Structures are given as C-alpha cells and as structure tokens.
Amino acid sequence: MSAESTPEPGIPEPAQTGPRRRGKGHRRKAPSTGRKALLATAWAAAGVVVLGGTGAGYVYFKLNGNIRSVDINQALGADRPHKVDNGSENILVLGSDSRSGSNKKLGGGTDDGSARSDTAMIVHVYKGHKKAAVVSIPRDTLIDRPACTDADGTAHPAGSGVMFNSAYSTGGAACAVKTVESLTGIRMDHYLEVDFAGFQKLIDDLGGVPVTTTKHIDDPQSHLNLKAGTHDLTGQQALGLVRTRHGVGDGSDLGRIQLQQAFVKALINQVEHVGVLSNPKKLYDLADTATKAVTTDSDLASVNSLADFANGLKGISSSHMKMVTMPVEYDPADPNRVLLEKAKARLVWTALRDDRPIPASATRGTATGEAKGVVTSS
Template identity: 40%
Template sequence: MSDAAPESVQPDSTAPKRRGKVRKRHTVGRVLLITVLVLAMVTGLGTIWLYRHLNNNINVYDPSAQMSNRPDKVVVEGPKEPLNVLVMGSDNRDCDGCNIDNLTGGGARSDTTILLHVSADRQRAYGISIPRDSMVDRPECRTEDGDAIPGADYTMWNEAFALGGPACTMQQFEQLTGVRLDHFVVVDFEGFQDMVDAVGGVEMCIPEPITDPAHGINIEAGTRKLKGFEALNYVRARYTVGNGSDTGRMKRQQAFIASMTHSVVSAGTLARPDRLIRFLDAATDSLTVDPGLKNIVKIADLGIQFKDIGLNKIQFITIPNIPDPNDPNRLVWSEPQATDVWDKIANDEPLTKKLSEDVISAGDLPGSGSSSGPKNEADAQALEDAGLCT
C-alpha cells in the first residue's frame, strides 16, 4: 500500500456499478487484535488497570542461560521471518481427582508438546504434536541455578520437562530437530479450564459415552459443549476413550484446540467485550512465556501474525511415529519421515501431502456440520481410535 494519499477523483456516473465481494475472515489474529480495541474503548484508569492486570497475570521466564549449542535459524525468503513457538502444557496431578491416567505424583509434568510454525509469508501455520511417550536421546541441559542435568539415551520425551522445566524441553527439541525456536509458551491445564469456561464451552462431537466413575467422568455421546472440569478431564483422559493410546489423546487435544480456536474467533466471543476480557484474563493467568512475549502487546503482536491465515490453513498433525520395537507401549519417530518434517519446518517449506496426512484444521472440525469428513480409511480409523466422530 502506498503511503501517499490518492488524489480525489470524481466518480463517473455512466460507469457500471459493482459491489465488491465481502471477504469473510475468521482468524486467530482477530482475537488478540481486538484486545487493543477493547483497551481503546475502556477509558481513563480503566485502561491502565486492565493493561496492568493482564500484564501482571503473565509469568515471564528466560531459559537462554540453560541452553547451549543452539542451531542457527535458516534465512528464507519472505516479507517476515518464519516463527517457531514451542507450546507445552503443564499439568500437576497431585490434586484430588487429577490422576485420571495414573500419573499422580512428581509435581508438574508436560504431557502436551506442540511446535507452532508460522510461515514467513504468513499464509500457513502448522501445529506439530510430539507424543510424550516418544523414546529419544535426551541431551544435557541445565537447571535455573546452572547445575548440569546429564543427558540420557532412550528416555521418554516428557522426562526433560520433569527434570529441568521448559528450558530442558526446548534444548531437547532443538538438538533433536535442528529447528531454532523463537519463543515458548507454557499453558497451565487448570487455567486452561478457565479459558474454556470464558468462551462458554467448546463444542465437540463424541461418538460414544465416556464413563469413568472413579474420577467422576460421565460425558454423554453426541455433539455437545464441554465446560469446566468436564472439559479438563476430556483433554486429560486416555484409557477410557478411543483405543486408550497417547496418540489418540493427542488427536483429541488437537481437535479440542481447533474447536476452541473456532469458538474464540466466533462472534459469540468477539462481539462481547465482557466474554473476551474473561477469556484474556484466564489465558494470561495460565501462561509462562519468554521475555520476547513479556506483555500483552507483544502477545497481541504474535497473534496479529495470523491475520492473513484462514482457519483451514491452521493445521494440526502429529510427528510421524511407529510403536517402539522394544516396547509396544512406547513410540519412536518414523524415519526418514520425521526428519523430512523437521527439515521442511527449518527451511520454511510447505509439508507435502504425504507428510501432512491425518490433519485436523481449525476450519474443518471432525464431526461438525462443516466437516468434509475423513479423506480415506486410514484417516477414518485414526479418528475412531482417538474417540472422535468421523
């Protein structure tokens, strides 16, 4: 767009008149962009209070001193740099009724790790899930006090977070993938529950009832909105849903996040400042971020990077994997497919159709009225194994 203002031109009354097409965009960026509008509408001390309140909610943590031997970021063509954000879900199961997958104890864990990649041209975004049961060679990292945490061969992916928090998970990710991270975000799962409630619940299609009397879970089949502890248990549950695998749980989490994204950018949230502020309050209160995202304006700027990406271009996949030959209850990354995924992400190239099989997008939710349905039998089986509607 030119900076110079165009000269005034008188309209030609004889020219045929056309109405331009109205472009409808529902994008994640609108959520954080509208935060600025909300702040602008709240005058005087209210603006200052809201801005300070949201900023004070955010926990900022600098992991740089705990990391070493970091890969270089590949220079690619584009109006901006590609963005790589590692999202980790922190879940403390020491509370009463939280041990729904027999993992109580040991403090906070990270059973959800998703790389969010936004392309340099801001035309596509991938959320790539890494199974917590993946067996990997964990590199050495450091505690916040600078003490060395020795590396180890053939350990579960989520052990890094338990030993050294987000910094060790980031070190592990960079060393195993060759992808340089720009930011990280840790989302507290109990705070995640408040985010769901702030948008009035998240709609999911559930093919069969989910019943677990020991933990008070009784979710009826059908398309319904999940709220509160029910929603939290849905994204935590494993053995009582689908085929009981961790990959099935990840796919449900992908579908849930995609559906929540859809809910957040819908008019039901954007048109109601009260609901939007509740959502932002819950979201910021649930976050731990790096200094590059230390306040609501910087987080909003990250959200604005999504403004030209439609919901169908926000795609969630799982890193290719197979059962571990040494233990059928564990996974290993499929090669060379997994390396191909990380190479393409590092070089900001689109994933091939074969590498991005079994995709869930925020604009094509399983079981929804807008769903195009599974593309093949393998996709249908994956949805069934995850306990999702086809």
C-alpha cells in the same frame, strides 16, 4: 535400547508386557490431568490478548502482571540451531501439570508443587502468517535427551533411551526447548506453556466449545461420559475429552493426541465466533484468564509483545492449519512406548525448516492411535 540405571523423572508408570490391547486399552494407571490440548489454550490466549492488549492504566498493568516468563535464550546460550530468516516462526507449546495453586483442585500430577509436561506441540507459522502446521510430539517417545542447563543455571546430564517428557521434569522449559531443538534441528523462536487449571477456566469463560462426537465416549478415569452427538462442552468436559485415552481408540497417548488436535480446531473456531468486543466485562475476564494461564519466553513476556505476537496468528483459521503427529512406531519391546521413525521425521523437519508443506508421505503408515474422526467441530 539403553536406559539409565535410576528412574527417570516423567516416567512414573511401570512398563506393561504382552500384546498391545485395543478397545478400552488397559495399558497403564490413569493418566494425569496434565495431558491436554495445550495449543488450544495458547491459541485462545493469543486471540484474547489481542483484544485485551489495547487497554490502559489498571487493566494493562494487571494483565501484564499475570504473565510469567522464562529466559530461554539466556539459559541455552549460543549452542542452538541457526535461526532461519524466511518469515516463518516456530513456537513450542508445552503444558505442565504442576500441583501448586489452583491446579491442586483438579487432581493428578505431583503433590509437591513440582511439574511434569505430558503434551508438546511444535507450531510452525508459515511466511505471511496465513497458515500453520502443528506437529504433536508423543510424551511416550523414547529419545536421547541432550545435556542442558535450566533457567536457574543448574546443569543436567544427558539421558539415553528416556521418555520425551522427562526433559521438562529434569530441567523445566529450557531443557524442554533444548531437547526439541536437538530432536528436530530447528530453532524454537518462542515458547508457550499452559497450565490445566487455566485451560478449564478459559473454556468456561468462553461459554463452552461445541463439538460433535461420532462415538459414545465413556472414561471414568477422566470423568467423561459423552453420547454420540453434538455437545457444548464445559471446561470440565473439555478437560476430560482432551485427557481421555481409555475411552476411544487403542488406549494409547497417540489416540489422545488425535482428540486434542480435533479439539484445538473446535476451540479456534469458537474463539473466532465469540463476540466479546461489545461486552467489556467478558473481554476482561477472558484476557485475565488467558494471561494467567500461560508462561512465555522472555521475548513475549508483556501484554504488548504477546498482543503483537497474537496479531500474527489471528488470521490463521482452523481450515488453514495442518495437524500431524511426529512420525513414530510402537516399540516392539514395550507396548507402552513409541520410537521415532527417523527417516519420515526428517521429512517433517526439513519441510518446516524450508517453510514448505509437510508431505503426506511423512506420516503415511505411522502409528496413529485409532481415534481419528471421533471428534469434529460442530
């Protein structure tokens, strides 16, 4: 494995030597609150905008003004994978732990207003938009990052043997998309970024999300203490659940991903069942929070565009969504890092490119994090 001579952005934690620990997983310093179930917020935002996007006048322009965007197409130019015209769509859902604005109140992250991405999910919506596949990319994966140009036109050199999340720290959304496309060979049709302050407020606006925990989760670092049983999570509790890594599993980022994926399904179920059409105030509050929580690619940067996009997602229930983690193995040289299992990952990317289901063999025997089944939908 090669590494750059200077520290990579997005790799703040020192490496740990010795055997991998299990149980409480004392692996690194406390993770930032930026590592959360970003797809959950994006999916909820999409569903809410569908409901709120039919407004007019002040409401329309207020929601429209909330949406931030990045011109990914302009930044990346023509040097991208070919767009597959088979009726499917690929969306990169990313999250940042910017310390600017209301995020300052939640702790973690950086103090200078900059941002770091710690969670990434590729959402593949199959032709017909009745089912989807979600592939989580572990932030700790060591990769070769391609050279890229950010949205401001600044060029950034390639990096060898760096953590995946360094792409966003280096060049923002455009470099993150470039890295994912280089890694997968698949063109990302859209980009959605979610901030964690919006995530927490959205959960509260929804009235909480019911989940069942099969084990006691106690993690002071994420301020979470949940007894085994059924809970109606507040925004703060949900934030703690999806950022915990020491409370369950082997203490790795992979275990946290399993909790995030379970929470995504619980949140989607909650969005489907929350009745807001008869409550204009609740409807507006949800739409306002949702549109403030996301940054999109320029093609989605309006209420109408986001509503049209969301209309294509709202028919996909959690039962028709397959969620996997990109095939990886623990790095034998560093227990805090993981390495891509290239042959198995190729099975995943080929399936998505051909709009086919991800074969079970693609993830069989890969590193998991040992937190599967700890959280389920109530």
